[in-house]
Amino acid sequence: MRVFVTGATGFVGTAVVNELIDAGHSVLGLARSDEGAERLAAVGAEVHRGSIDDLPSLRRGVAHADGVVHTAFNHDFSTYAANCEADRRVIAALGAELAGTDRPLLVTTGMTLLGNRGGVGTEEDAPVPSSAGVPRSASEEAAMALAQQGVHACVVRLPQVHDPFKQGLITYLIALAREKGVSAYLGEGSNRWPAVHVLDAACLYRLVLERGTRGTRYHAVGEEGVALKAVAESIGRGLNLPVASVPASGAEQHFGWLARFAGMDSPASSALTQQRLGWRPVETTLIADLNRAQF
Secondary structure (H helix, E strand, C coil): CEEEEECCCCHHHHHHHHHHHHCCCEEEEEECCHHHHHHHHHCCCEEEECCCCCHHHHHHHHHCCCEEEECCCCCCHHHHHHHHHHHHHHHHHHHHHHCCCCCCEEEEEEHHHHCCCCCCECCCCCCCCCCCCCCCHHHHHHHHHHHHCCCCEEEEEECEEECCCCECHHHHHHHHHHHHCCEEEECCCCCEEEEEEHHHHHHHHHHHHHHCCCCCEEECCCEEEEEHHHHHHHHHHHHCCCEEEECHHHHHHHHHHHHHHHCCCCCECCHHHHHHHCCCCCCCCHHHHHHHCCC
């Protein structure tokens, strides 16, 4: 299968490109820079120059592919809501080129759109409707709208994706701890974030591309929930900094834009995903990778 991959030079996208090529697929990777194009060519991918801000370039990429994996996203959290709405438009453009065909479209979303449900989130749980508080739901809404129109669209929900060098939102917590001189968690720190190793996530993308069912959500969850206190303690060890609790009243002051996530308790299961696709996460845990990280 010839697969058009957006975000092909990003953290998750790079792993997906390698996984697809190793499995015998060919990859057409989106690159916006010469450096990105060189990196793609070096691993045996074809290069498609463009960006997620250039919708015509995306449509041209889709036109030359048997399937699409959309991992690109603008992670500038100062314009988070606007970026989520932009992603809705990108997904609509990708889907428009796939209408009337069986070519698959895999859309990436996050676990935060499940909100604080007071239980373990599953693939059957609908996201919180998109709003200023939960703008990331826009991507999943766009994918499901396409599925209802007959496009073979699926959703891959990502938790904190990690290896020893990068750990999703935790990468920003590390930078904040270094800046503040303390590794902090909110309240008791018992709230949990699900996690997955980047190589396990890449394997799931391939399986969904090959076997996914239209309109289905898949959870790339290796660990259902890692307590934020344990994360803060690992960061503290790595940076040789004290570890402290921040009260809810001081969340905004200490965490800044991360405050919206710092207190979120969003454990999630991948039981249905594993059952449906035979996916089994086998790589190292989040804390193990943090303990090996070079801070």
